[in-house]
Amino acid sequence: MGKLSLVLGAVLGGLATVFAQSISASTYAPIPTIAVGPPVNNATGWRVESFGHGAYMVTDNQYNGIFLVSDKGVIVVDAPPTLGHRLLHAIGNTTRTPITHLVYSHAHADHIGAASLIGASPQPKVTRIAHRLTKEILADLKDPGRPLPDVIFDDTYTLRVGNQTLQLSYKGLNHQPGNIFIYAPLQRVLMVVDIIFPGWAPFAYINQAEFVPGVLAAHDEILAFPFRHFVGGHLTRSGDRADVVRGKAYLDDLKANCADAIALSARDGNSLSAGPVLAAVDRADPGNAWAAFKTYLDLVTTYCANVTTEKWLGKLGAVDVWAFENAYAMVESLRIEWNVLGPFGVQPGV
Structure with a gap:
C-alpha cells in the first residue's frame, strides 16, 4: 500500500469516527x-x-x-x-x-x-x-x-x-x-x-412535495371523504379524522409562520431585515448572488422553523428532526408558488 493510500485511509477513517461520534451525540426530542x-x-x-x-x-x-x-x-x-x-x-x-x-x-x-x-x-x-x-x-x-x-x-x-x-x-x-x-x-x-x-410531522421538505399548495389542498379533499x-x-x-385535522393545522401554522418571516424581512429595523444582511454578504462575497440568497433564505427559514417547533414539539412526533427542511420547503413555496416574495417582490415605483 502506497503512502497516499495510507494517508487517505487515515483521513477517511478519522472522518468516519467523527461522523459516528456526531451521530451518537445527536439527540432529538422524545417521541410523544x-x-x-x-x-x-x-x-x-x-x-x-x-x-x-x-x-x-x-x-x-x-x-x-x-x-x-x-x-x-x-x-x-x-x-x-x-x-x-x-x-x-x-x-x-x-x-x-x-x-x-x-x-x-x-x-x-x-x-x-x-x-x-x-x-x-x-x-x-x-x-x-x-x-x-x-x-x-x-x-x-x-x-x-x-x-x-x-x-x-x-x-x-x-x-x-x-x-x-x-x-x-x-x-x-x-x-x-x-x-x-x-x-x-x-x-x-x-x-x-x-x-x-x-x-x-412530515418527512423532509414536506415529504419531498412537488407542489406544496396541492399538499395543503389535499387535507381538505381528504376530509371531504366520510372515512373512519x-x-x-x-x-x-x-389514523383517523383527528390526525388529518392535526396535520392540516401543523402545515397551516408552518405556512403562516414562514409568511410572517418573509414579511418581517421586507421591513427595516428588526433582526430579519434583509437590507443589512444582504449588504454584509456583499461585503464578504462581492457579486455572489447565490451566497446572498442562501444567507437570506437560511435566516427566514430558521426563524420559521424555530417558531413552529416551539409550538408543535410534543404534539407531533419528530417535529424537530425536519424542522429546517420543512420550513425551507414552505418558504420557497410561498415565494415561487404563492407569490409571497418579501424584499424580492415588485418594489414601489420611483
Whole structure:
C-alpha cells in the first residue's frame, strides 16, 4: 500500500469516527405518545391490522399498504420494498385467496419498488392499476421492479372484485403527479400516500412535495371523504379524522409562520431585515448572488422553523428532526408558488 493510500485511509477513517461520534451525540426530542403505534412481530417483521369486512393494513412501522380480501381475489395497494416478501407472507397468513389486483398509489419506488414480486411465477398473474401520469413516469424510468400498469384512468375508477369495492380518484398535483385517493366505502378506509403521517410531522421538505399548495389542498379533499380509518403509507399506525385535522393545522401554522418571516424581512429595523444582511454578504462575497440568497433564505427559514417547533414539539412526533427542511420547503413555496416574495417582490415605483 502506497503512502497516499495510507494517508487517505487515515483521513477517511478519522472522518468516519467523527461522523459516528456526531451521530451518537445527536439527540432529538422524545417521541410523544401520539406517534407511538403497536409493535411489529419480532419474528416476522410485520404487523397486520384489521379494519373489518376483509380490509387490512400491513406495516413494518416504517411503510404500510392495504389489502382487501374478496370472494374472488385479493386487492393489494402498494408494495413497499421494506416489506418486500414479507408483504406476501402477511397476506398469505391472513387468507388463502390469491392476489388478483395491485393498485399503485403513485410512482415512487419506496412505495411500489417491490411490485414485481406480486404476480411473479408461480403466483397467478395480477392486474395492475394506476393513474395515467403514474404510467407515464414509470414508462420513462423503465424499472423492472415497477412493472407498467395494465389499467389506467384519468379522473375516477371503480374497482370491483367479487364482494369488495375500491374507489380510485385523482384530485390533481400534490406530492407527485398521479398520486391518487384510494377509498373502500364499505369499510370507510381511505388511503392517500405521503400527505399525512398519523401522529408525526412530515418527512423532509414536506415529504419531498412537488407542489406544496396541492399538499395543503389535499387535507381538505381528504376530509371531504366520510372515512373512519386513514392510511398514509408511512410509520407506526393508521389514523383517523383527528390526525388529518392535526396535520392540516401543523402545515397551516408552518405556512403562516414562514409568511410572517418573509414579511418581517421586507421591513427595516428588526433582526430579519434583509437590507443589512444582504449588504454584509456583499461585503464578504462581492457579486455572489447565490451566497446572498442562501444567507437570506437560511435566516427566514430558521426563524420559521424555530417558531413552529416551539409550538408543535410534543404534539407531533419528530417535529424537530425536519424542522429546517420543512420550513425551507414552505418558504420557497410561498415565494415561487404563492407569490409571497418579501424584499424580492415588485418594489414601489420611483
